[in-house]
Amino acid sequence: MRIILSYLKFNVSLNQQNNQFMFSKACEYGLKASIFIASNSYDGERVSLKEIAKEINSPEAFTAKILQDLVRHKIINSVKGAYGGFEIPKNEISSIKLSQIVNAIDGDSIYRGCGLGLHVCDENHPCPVHDQFKDIRMQLKDMLQNTNLEQLALDIKSGASFLKL
Amino acid sequence: MRIILSYLKFNVSLNQQNNQFMFSKACEYGLKASIFIASNSYDGERVSLKEIAKEINSPEAFTAKILQDLVRHKIINSVKGAYGGFEIPKNEISSIKLSQIVNAIDGDSIYRGCGLGLHVCDENHPCPVHDQFKDIRMQLKDMLQNTNLEQLALDIKSGASFLKL
DNA sequence: TACAAATAGGATAATTTTATCCGAATAAAC
């Protein structure tokens, strides 16, 4: 009996088990939605919230909030009323960087944050893993600042990459 | 008046602004606590929850939960009762990798997770940012698997790095 | 002008993460 009980307790972990890789769910939805909008705007097609949520497999109302946020940050445009929806001016698609979207939703902690959450963490006063994280943070920052929506949208259109599953 | 109101609304963002860099707070506390325990175990000193929480600037009761978790995962040892506390056998300090601690607390999503949260995301069915994230994920994994507590503990002892501020 | 189809946004709920409290169990010292 003891043994069985200890088996049951095996999975007693503090949290539910952080399932997030890097970004908040909100940010993931925001990135996916932006890519989908871009891939349609590329063809001059405006997409509705409903279409977006279905395509990226996200809760509709929550996605609406995130899109509003992106609109406020002037990353995407919205058009109210019949035949309305979301779009990105064609000529802007290639200049929108992932970093702008991440920044709008999750803030800039991914660039500035310390791996151990210290408020002060720099060369003069490094946390224990400061050096270890330096390259990674830099590489991440570079990547986000150098990846634009056009590249990603084209891959979606060609079927080389996917927004769900 | 309109103008003033729109100013007030400027900060209406969806979330409070994700302040996390990579790990959950629980994981950050776990890493810091482990490093502190290691640096003391190096001198044969056992440390109490109270000392740990004070040193790493974390809430005591919450830190206790995390330490329990690490004990269950056999990453650290605990001794109950007077003069009790937490410790790591001296000869194990150098073989405990950051990855073990992260894994115990946040799980393995940091190695396996998709940047956009897709459940299926691999070479055959990549998300739009799969390639962009590949190197970063790999580098992160390598670093966590190759950094052990001894290196970090020694830096703390020598004053080359810090656990708070 | 009325209607239909959208987004905008406030209120609120559900879930997860973070944090606190308190009694039980344990172990050393007297």
Added chain:
DNA sequence: GTTTATTCGGATAAAATTATCCTATTTGTA
């Protein structure tokens, strides 16, 4: 053995994130 200093663990609360609902507003069209 009693006291005291600890960790353990259950219950609960607080805060943040994620999710839903409902109404208002906007816009195109009949």
